[in-house]
Amino acid sequence: MLCIDDDRPHDFMFHLWGHGADPVGFLATPFADGEGAINVRPQTMFVRAANGSLYPDSAKTGDLDGFTANLRRTKAGFAGSWSHVDGRGGRVLLSEGPHGHELIAESCETWDQFKTWAVRARQSLDAVLFRGHGSNKFRLQTTLHRAGRTRLDRYCAEILPAFHAQVEAVLGLKLDMTDGRDYALVMGLAQHHGLPTPLLDWSESPYIAAFFAFSDALEYASARTDVTHVRVLSLARDFVDVSSPPTVVLEYATPYVACLAIPPRLNPRLQAQQGRFLVTNIADVQRWFGKAQKQVDESFLHAIDIPVECAREALEDLKFMGVTAATMFPGLDGVSRKLRHEMAFSRPPIRSAGLPAEAAAPLQPEHAAGTSGPDEKE
Template sequence: MQGQWIGNIDGEYKGTLRVELEKRGDRISGNAYLFYDQSHQLPGFRFPLSFNAVAPFVTETQTIYLFTDGGVMSQEDRNRIEAVLVRRFDKLPIPAKLNVEFVNEGADLIVKWWSDEYEPETLTLTHSDIKATSDLVARPDLTTWDQFRQWAVSQRPRNYIFRGQSQPHKLATTFHRTWRKDLNTWIVDDVRMLFGVTIERLSFPLQLGNMEHNAAFWNILQHHGYPTPLLDWTLSPFVAAYFAFCNIKPNDTRAPRIYIFDASAWNEKYGKLAFFADVAPPQLIVLESMPAGNPRAVPQQSVSTVSNIADIEAFIRHKEQEDDRTYLTICDLAADEAPKIMRELELMGITYGSVFPGLDGVCRDMKDRLFTEQV
């Protein structure tokens, strides 16, 4: 029952239902988010959830109105929208209160909802499984370091962003890799609590509620090990290569991977200057936040994506099918190229000390220089 579950709504009014559930003691809590395609000109909805962790999983929930592209409506906005909906449909399409039941069926979650005035409806949701094997296929034109390097220097800077991983795990944020899935609780409780205990240690005066300041603070949390809905990227293909290979030995059984994301094309279609992370449709936002309080951001040429989706790869693949274009590709290189790659990156000035400035970086650089076996 615990996890993130997503289902598509078909029929005359298409949309998505996203359910995020966490088990805490003898209770399961979380939120459901219903968003219709924007062409339908319908509001979104949030449904707070809380019920016993033993079957039957039944609860009553209240309807919270959201704007089409995210954000909670004021009572005044809700009253205005409800009047429009009544004129359009003769009654509200979603009642103020709903009864909801959840049933696990294998890898699926069956959601049933009803009220005194509305007939029961059901929808099957699929679990966002980030532990499954990645289905991305490596580019056949970038199978060696020489090919990747030549391709990288031929690209226009900032069109692509890159991510290096020592293993080909599916793309997922550090938040979604934990047992936690209710992003609303993370934003309302975690962030406020962490801001209170860290504000005196921040050299730059950040203010929660300011979107740019929120992004900067989330990045600080991310770079100091706290799980966030951010995923780290870089504008540099060579910094990404460093993170893919910095701990790889020539006989390593791991398969280093470099992700190549066409951020320019993605932003053209899905870019946002302002956003809501939780109370929003399924989304992936490219975020180049100010480096306040984060000395690693500039040398790493850091860029982040923020997402309310656990399985980011599946979400991008779905958008690629809808748009008939490719946004995400991968380059898988052989582990036995590690010595050559790391030697060239050092000549470029990309070392542990350069991407992690400070005493730790200096010591790691000296260790790599004096203790690494000569080949």
């Protein structure tokens, strides 16, 4: 596996593994050879830690001396050869993998048909997690990978510590990143406040997933004039169960997709959205799912496409279910987004309720007007 961050195109991070051998990695520097090829020379060796991650080992780095690779870019990645000064060598092929594992989505014509599908997804597909996309052309990909970052070792060493320090400063709390619960809390805050992460948001509700699909499509309608359908994806219980290990190592050495527990503490959005998360080091998760399903001859990722013109009807209906931007995003931002959605509704909002009238002046006691009480003498 080759990981290259867009902002550091001259740092090649290789992950290597095979049958009967522990995964290893090495950081290499590419040099153009002047003939359209790239010479790659390893600089730092990474070995596997007890938790499955890779860490730099200066004692092992010397083992890389004498190795080099000559690579050429292809449509799918890189191809070429490797060699050692002692005469050893072989072929190198780094590819995104074969196509043909694309997700085939169902299609519906109305919002009511989607609601029928949601019931069937729970009863027949045993779907337990759902995710909404504002366009059926969007790939299943994390915000970190969409930002051109693929090196989770660098992300965990540089970006997360910087965000962690800011979280402590803003919230006035001490969070221990060696504690899995605090680590997960920081990851959840990063995801819900716009920092690119290797996480994928899911919800336990197909209607919340549909809300995010339609609200995204409505808000970006003027910029996405070619969008015809939104998409809701579902994951089956079998996959969620087998992909929920007791602990998850973000910078794991080999490709993975896993469920990650994020506590709702300090994150009211997570509770409101019935949120669950997947974490991965794979750039194209959708292709990975397709390949995995073919290998086991079982389908656990499903999808349905809904016409984008159903957005207004769907969001109005979801409001009756209690699913609005105000409930999904507690706070003034959510209220503003909710009202922005209602501006596009076909039906006007209900009239605001009246305020109580000003209270009448209190009645005066009988004797306050100068009358004599029963016990008073003239």
